[in-house]
Amino acid sequence: MEEFIDARGLACPQPVILTKKALEQQDELRVRVDNIAAVENVKRLAKSQGCQVTVQEEKDRTWTLSLIREEGVEASPDSPEIVCDVAVQTEGEPLVSGPCVILITSNAMGQGDDELGRLLFRGFFHTLQELDKLPDKIIFYNSGVKLTVKDSDVLEDIKQLAQAGVEILVCGTCVNFFNLTDQIAVGTISNMYDIAGSMRSAGLLIRP
Structure with a gap:
């Protein structure tokens, strides 16, 4: 039934x-x-x-x-992956087991002047693309979701990261709170179940 x-x-x-x-x-x-x-x-x-x-x-x-x-219906290619991470250590680097997750909790980087914080984020997201090892996932919540809208100063950089394989999660509750549902231009609108699970399974959490 x-x-x-x-x-x-x-x-x-x-x-x-x-x-x-x-x-x-x-x-x-x-x-x-x-x-x-x-x-x-x-x-x-x-x-x-x-x-x-x-x-x-x-x-x-x-x-x-x-x-x-139904039997025979395959899961979507976008299905959450089950990842069994193996701890790997290279010379000169700390031992880290699990994915690297970056948490973006505001639309300005750091505390103090907001204009400076927005400028810093432009440099941050551009620089991320140049690193030898990209993060596995970037999670945007609270006012950080504003960085994923159509007129965001860092939208193109975030899109480039997504195209390079970085998973972009955008907090759905936050999107609703700021009335941005029709303006999100990159990433997957997610939920606290997925966000909390991503944090729990992360080998490295970074909040710039």
Whole structure:
């Protein structure tokens, strides 16, 4: 029997958590949510579980996602990877096990003058591309999500990093808070479930 989850009004990442638990018991599922961030997050989770997903926008500005897991349906290429990291040490470098994750928590780098902080971030993201080893993931949250919008001074640098294989996660709750849903131009709108998991599994966390 198809299960129905009413996730309207639930804070991130509750819609994802409820969907994940239900998929452990059900092969067919409908989920009702009330914001675009939740739609994208549930879609990503469903595809990672090998489910086909259809989305129906309702008249009351909510969305119903229908999830069906069928035998032979492969997981999306964008599915979260299961990575077994092996500690590797090269001469002159510290022993680090796990991915390198950079946390961007503001739209200005450091504390003090905001104009200077924005200038520093322009140099930071440009310099990242020149490093021998790129970070594995960059997570943008709080006002840091403003760096991923269409008119951001560092947008092109972040896009270059994404094209080079760096995973870009953008906090969905923060995007909704700042009303930036239609302006995000790079990365994946994510949720606290994924963000907390990325921090937990990181071998190195950097907050510039």
